[in-house]
Amino acid sequence: MTNLDFTTLLPYINLLPAAIAITLQVGLGGFILAIVLAIVVGSLRTRKLNWAVHLVLTAYVEFFRGTPLLVQLFVVYYGLPSFGIRIEPMIAAIVTMGLNSGAYLSEVVRASILSVDRGQYEAAAMLGYNSLQTISQIILPQALRIAVPTFMNGFSSIIKETSLISVLPVVELTKLGNQIYAKTYHPFEIYITMAIIYFVMTYSVTFLAKWLERRLSVWVN
Amino acid sequence: MKRFKLLVMALVVVLSAFALAGCGSSDQKAGDATNTGSTDASLQTVLDRGVLRVGMCPEYPPFESINENNEIVGFDPSLAAAIGKEWGVEVECINTPWEGLIAGLNNGDYDVIMSAMSPEEATAATKAVELSENYYELADVIVVRADNTDIKSKEDLAGKIVGVQDACSAAQAAEDLPNQGIKVAKLNHYTRNAEAYAELANGRIDALVVSLTYANEQAKNNPGYKVINDPLHNVGIAVVAKEGSVALINKINETVNKLKANGTYDEIAVQWLAAD
Numbered sequence: 001m002t003n004l005d006f007t008t009l010l011p012y013i014n015l016l017p018a019a020i021a022i023t024l025q026v027g028l029g030g031f032i033l034a035i036v037l038a039i040v041v042g043s044l045r046t047r048k049l050n051w052a053v054h055l056v057l058t059a060y061v062e063f064f065r066g067t068p069l070l071v072q073l074f075v076v077y078y079g080l081p082s083f084g085i086r087i088e089p090m091i092a093a094i095v096t097m098g099l100n101s102g103a104y105l106s107e108v109v110r111a112s113i114l115s116v117d118r119g120q121y122e123a124a125a126m127l128g129y130n131s132l133q134t135i136s137q138i139i140l141p142q143a144l145r146i147a148v149p150t151f152m153n154g155f156s157s158i159i160k161e162t163s164l165i166s167v168l169p170v171v172e173l174t175k176l177g178n179q180i181y182a183k184t185y186h187p188f189e190i191y192i193t194m195a196i197i198y199f200v201m202t203y204s205v206t207f208l209a210k211w212l213e214r215r216l217s218v219w220v221n
Numbered sequence: 222m223k224r225f226k227l228l229v230m231a232l233v234v235v236l237s238a239f240a241l242a243g244c245g246s247s248d249q250k251a252g253d254a255t256n257t258g259s260t261d262a263s264l265q266t267v268l269d270r271g272v273l274r275v276g277m278c279p280e281y282p283p284f285e286s287i288n289e290n291n292e293i294v295g296f297d298p299s300l301a302a303a304i305g306k307e308w309g310v311e312v313e314c315i316n317t318p319w320e321g322l323i324a325g326l327n328n329g330d331y332d333v334i335m336s337a338m339s340p341e342e343a344t345a346a347t348k349a350v351e352l353s354e355n356y357y358e359l360a361d362v363i364v365v366r367a368d369n370t371d372i373k374s375k376e377d378l379a380g381k382i383v384g385v386q387d388a389c390s391a392a393q394a395a396e397d398l399p400n401q402g403i404k405v406a407k408l409n410h411y412t413r414n415a416e417a418y419a420e421l422a423n424g425r426i427d428a429l430v431v432s433l434t435y436a437n438e439q440a441k442n443n444p445g446y447k448v449i450n451d452p453l454h455n456v457g458i459a460v461v462a463k464e465g466s467v468a469l470i471n472k473i474n475e476t477v478n479k480l481k482a483n484g485t486y487d488e489i490a491v492q493w494l495a496a497d
Contacts, residue, residue, distance in 0.1 A: 011289040018291070078324035086328065169317040169325060179287045182280035182415050185442055
């Protein structure tokens with residue numbers, strides 16, 4: 001077994017904050033986009049829709065769920081310019097992460113909405129709520145409470161999946177790791193350090209999720 | 222049922238659009254070439270901008286790697302800087318993953334690639350590129366663990382497990398071994414040379430194929446490896462530009478020759494590539 005020598009990393013430590021910042025920007029940006037998409041697409045998909053809208057939404061969800069994120073990143077950044085669509089690497093990363101994660105999370109939103117009791121709709125209709133009021137004031141607040149733990153799950157995945165954007169010319173944590181590795185030839189020290197950083201980032205989200213769940217569930221107990 | 226058919230159709234359309242995007246790059250370049258064929262503005266664009274943008278993957282010391290200040294340093298950046306100095310333009314090295322280099326070039330992210338790329342590597346990706354004269358020759362050699370005694374030449378690779386970095390000249394050389402009558406037991410492809418080295422250290426592979434300069438650099442840092450100096454083949458490395466950038470490539474050839482004549486090139490080569 002190789003002897004671990006973390007001191008080889010010391011000269012490169014000052015490069016970490018910028019890479020972590022990029023990882024967080026892509027992770028957070030992608031996550032916010034994913035939430036918005038998930039709520040819109042997820043709630044739309046629980047309703048009877050115009051067939052064209054239905055088709056577009058289904059194609060979106062199935063395409064982004066059914067193909068590898070790595071391929072999507074490649075296509076969005078390196079493929080779309082063939083059609084005259086040129087996107088900055090950071091934007092391409094955030095949009096692709098958001099679209100990908102949004103497709104998964106929209107199904108969570110859909111499932112959460114379906115889990116809200118039928119009686120809630122009937123009661124809302126009884127009280128004279130129109131359909132937009134029913135969904136925004138009665139159904140979504142209940143559905144999203146159910147969705148929160150899975151959303152936070154999604155956030156952990158998205159943070160870790162940002163490692164895939166190392167195929168774009170963006171120096172995030174994983175790519176920085178690869179480049180330090182290429183220079184120092186100490187893979188274990190570097191990847192262990194990176195794993196710890198990813199873990200700290202995702203684990204702190206767990207605390208946020210617990211707090212959020214407690215807050216949103218106050219009225220239940 | 223009708224809806225289902227429509228859904229399938231839509232998926233086929235979307236997927237084929239993306240599939241086209243994959244190979245679309247070559248169509249697009251063909252278009253570009255016809256556009257730029259008559260009026261080749263490649264050189265003038267760079268001079269007007271005052272910046273020569275060079276794409277490289279800094280995971281290949283001593284040709285290019287990052288230093289503690291996150292600057293890309295090595296033979297290629299220094300040579301690019303010398304070229305820029307001759308032209309009176311700034312040189313910007315753009316940190317790009319190896320697998321994205323050609324795509325990024327087509328994308329217009331940079332003007333040229335200088336990333337220890339051989340003409341074979343570039344044209345394997347796409348024929349639609351302009352290549353400079355080779356500005357350096359390097360040999361792909363075999364590296365084994367220091368305690369290995371049974372591999373002394375490329376013929377000894379027969380029956381051994383060999384590792385290479387994907388999509389590079391060393392991989393091409395290793396893939397060509399069966400044509401020379403040398404049947405390796407298994408050829409493992411890795412994303413980066415560094416991974417092949419880790420595998421060699423772990424004992425999962427018996428040997429790896431890599432360029433002599435990289436092998437020497439590595440052997441200098443780690444006595445656990447031994448370089449077998451029986452080159453599988455020699456490859457040149459060239460500056461790669463988009464198809465149609467003839468003026469740019471001609472000017473680069475001219476400048477590199479000038480740098481070779483006035484000794485600047487040798488200084489840079491000694492600084493980065495002197496193997497000892």
